[in-house]
Amino acid sequence: MGLFSGLSEKLNHVFSKMTARGKLTELEIKQAMREIRIALLEADVNFTVVKDFVAKVSEKAVGEQVLKSLTPGQQVIKIVNEELIALMGSSNSKLEVSPKPPTVIMLCGLQGAGKTTMCGKLSQHLIKQGKKPMLVACDIYRPAAINQLKVVGKSVNTEVFEKGTNKPAKTAVEAIKYAESKGYDTVIIDTAGRLHIDEALMDELREVKKAVSPTEILLTVDAMTGQDAVTVANSFNDQLDITGVILTKLDGDTRGGAALSIKAVTGKPIKFCGIGEKSGDLEPFYPDRMASRILGMGDVLTLIEKAQSAVSEEEMKKMEKKFREASFTLDDFLVQFENMKKMGSISDLIGMIPGMGNMKISEKDIDESRIERFKAIIRSMTKEEREKPDIIKSSRRKRIADGSGTTIQDVNQLLKQFEQTRELMKRMKNGSFKMGKGKNRFPF
Amino acid sequence: MGLFSKIKEGLKKTKDVIAYKLNKLFTGGALDDDFYDELEYVLLSSDVGAATTERILEELRDVVDEKLIRTREKVKDELKQLLIDSLDENPLPEYEYPLIIMVSGVNGVGKTTAMGKLAKKFKKQGKNVLLVAADTFRAAAADQLTVWSERAGVRIVKQGEGADPGSVVFDALSSAKSKGNDVILIDTAGRLHNKKNLMDELGKISRIVDREMPDALYLNYIVLDATTGQNAISQVDVFNEAVDIDGIILTKLDGTAKGGVVFAISNELEVPVVYVGVGEEIDDLEDFDSKSFVDAIIE
Structure with a gap:
């Protein structure tokens, strides 16, 4: 990745230098x-948001508080983290519900x-919460x-x-009447994409707003948007007084700097993130988690939450113990592969594991079909082999490869990957990833 | 040149250098740090990116020192020239027919719209154009392309939703061969560049094209949204790995975004910008012109 690595890796790089050096000077x-x-x-x-951000962080960091602290690097991480959270809004905002149904959401x-x-995705999300949504074209x-x-x-x-190409405001009004008669409690209005400088189309949105007074007016923004995010968000906000923001396509390798910018200039909360193309891939936006993801500390909370809904708690506990004790066998590896499938895209998960932001793993390196091959390989091993992979020498490798319909190279690759994972866990256990309780707490 | 005039020439140069240095010191700082900060702001706010901005401004300072430039206006002109030159470094593909162009890109950048416009452009040049709806994933993508094919007055080959894109392309190429189409435009599904299997699919389509029409000129264009920030670099980089990218179609330049990320792309990945999308009408696709592009960034 090198040049193209994300903010998290870059900040990590900065902080690894800082934490390694103990006390900080103002110059540092x-x-x-x-x-x-x-x-x-x-x-x-x-650009402007960055300027303000850096000024604020410097002001706080250059103070005595940091210089007197025993671990200045950690202090700075804490300040940067706090400021990032402050910038993105300090808590997760839920969708407003109208006291008089239907609740109208305009995108x-x-x-x-x-x-x-x-x-x-929104519709799916609402249905899961027991709502009865309807969509309007x-x-x-x-x-x-x-x-x-x-x-x-x-x-x-x-x-x-839908009413074909009728005027949107008229269609929206009719839609709400229809929803009332059918007992839908939420109406989601899809509007045409438009440039924020297109006055005729912005007028049209204002008309829709006037006609149906939506409970939520959500600005949908591509997470990969550049500097223009601020201009766009400002114009939509000025003209429609939006109630919140949805960030889409956050599953790219983008770090979503737009999220920071938009919140900073509009003051409106980011309510959801779209990750992935399947209709279920919608997540509430948690500023603290986003900030810790940006810092490369890993989005542990999200990981645990996700894992809990897919994997039984007991399984989790067992796995956590093995993580901690680094008594991890190929059998566990197999379970991991299977759980990961349940939890969602592997690469999404990897980004959430503390320290993994640092690893040279980009999503394109992860090939889901390889996972299938790996699973086949492990299944072709004996119980003893799974527990003590060290005994797998060349003849066993050949037998396993034949048995699983793969090649010896595949088997070697799996064993190498397993070894690396185990190594990683040992390092976690030794505290270099600051995971777990007690002494090994997060640095903030 | 005589000895005397040589000395005169030399002295003049020295005089210029001194005048330049004095100017730098005393003329109220026309080219002071604030001025460069201003330029930095202009570049950064156009999505040129921090690293590239730094590189460009360093180059600019060198040129300014070398050419002894004293006025802000002249410095701006030099900056424009630097930017224009960096974009013009990568030659545009030269068209030969039959021509096959496949467009790819992440979701929502405007591939299908660009395809429709491109079809019209070739049609106007008297070409026999075929549109190929190889986006079989997004809901109603083929319907959308069909509307564009009607607007442009060109033929379209499509299959049902969920069909294999490779098979759509295969069908289209057989049909093009029998009907004598000389421009074949393939629209593909939007894909985030980190989804490996989807990227592999592009490679597969490419192989089908190479096999079925080996004598045609086959070009791969990536569509970039001008509103996209630095992530565009990695988009081009990764798509370039899957299929050799020959050019960029930069869309949505009619907004307030400037698309400055193409300087980094042009510099690091050596891919030229070929067309720009400047509106929603069918004729709103223009040949890329580096000068007017740069003029829009630096007034």
């Missing part, structure tokens, strides 16, 4: 701040931000947009209301 803080500035800019945080944004896809410009919404609606079992 200045240098670190310069790197933070560059890292944030390369992560597409807006708006630039072309290609992912509004239509997000409609499906108000994108009357893009060819086949209504069809797309219909297909999306069908895939999440949600009715789609």
Whole structure:
């Protein structure tokens, strides 16, 4: 990755230098701040936001508090982390519900931000919470947009209301009447993508807003957006007084600097993140988790939450113990592979494991079919082999390869990967990843 | 040149250097750090990126010192020239027919729209154009491309949703061979560049094209959204690994985004920008012009 590595790796690089050196001088803080500035800019945080951020962090870091502290590096991490959280909003915001149903949610944004896809995800999310949502097609410009919404609606079992290319405001009003008559409690309005400087289309959105007074007006923003995120968010906010932001396509290798910028300039909360293309891939936005992800401390909370819904708690505890004791066998490795599948994309998970942000693993390196091969290989081993992989020498390797329909190279690769994982766990156990309780707490 | 004029020439140069240095010191600091900060701001806010901005400004300072430039206006002109030159370094592909262009890119950058516009562009040049709907994943993508094919007045080959893109392309190429199409434009599904199997699929389509029409000129264009920040670099990098990227179509330049990330791409990955999308109408696709692109960044 090198040049293209994310903000988290870059900041980690800065901090690893700092933590390694003990006490900090003002000059060192200045240098670190310069790197933070560059890292944030390369992560597409807006220029002005970066300036303010760096100023604030420097102000706090250069104070006595840091210099007198025993571990100045950790202090700086703490300050940067706190400021990142403060910048992105300090808690997770839920969707507002109208006292008089239906609750109306309007999505708006630039072309290609992912509004239509997000409609499906939101609907799925609401259904899971026991709501009865309905979708409304108000994108009357893009060819086949209504069809797309219909297909999306069908895939999440949600009715789609449409009136062809009628005026969106009129369609929206009719949709709400229809929803009332059908007992839908939430109405999600999909609007056409538009440039924030297109006055005619912005007028149209204002008309929809006036006609149906939505409970939520959510600006949908591509997480890969650059400096322009601020301009876009500001114009939509000025003209529509949005209630929140949805960040889409956060599963790219982008660190989503746009999230920081938008929150900083609009003051509106980021409510959800879209990760992945399947309709279930929607997550609430937790500023603290995002910040710790940015810092490369790993999004442990999200990982645990995700794992709990997919894997039984007991299994988790067992695994955690093995993690801690580093008594990890190939059998456990197999269980891990299977659980990971349940939990979602492996690469999503890897980013959440503390320290893994540092590892040279990019998503494109992870090949899900390889995982399948690995599983086949482990299944072709004897119990003894699984527990004591050291005994697997060349003849066993050949037998395992033949048995699993793979090659010896595949077997070697798996064993190597296993060894690396075990090594990683040993290091975690020894505290270099600051995981777990007691002494090995997070540095903040 | 006589000895005397040589000395005169030499002295003039020295005089210039002294004048330049004095100017630097005393003229109210026309080219002071604030001025460079201003330029830095302009570049950064256009998504040029921190590292590239730093590199460009260093180069600029060198040129300014070397050419003894004293006014802000002239420095700006030099900066523009630097930027233009860096974009023009990578030659555009030269078209030969039959021509096959496959476009790829991440989700929502405007591939299908760009395809429709490109079809119209070739059609206007009197080419016999075929559109290929190889985005079989996104809901209603083929419908969307069909509307564009009607607008452009060109033929389209498509299959049902969920069909294998490779088989759509195979069908399209057989059909193109029998109908004598000389421009074949393949629209693919948007894919985030970190999904390995989807990237592999692009390679597969490429192999089908190479096998079925080995004598045609086959180009791969990536569509980039001008609103995208530094992530665009890694997009081009990764797509370039899957299929050799020959050019960039930069879309959505009609907004307020400047698309400055292409300087880094052009410098590091040596891929030229070929077209720019400047609106939603079918004729809103223009040949890339480095000068007007740079003018939009530095007024």
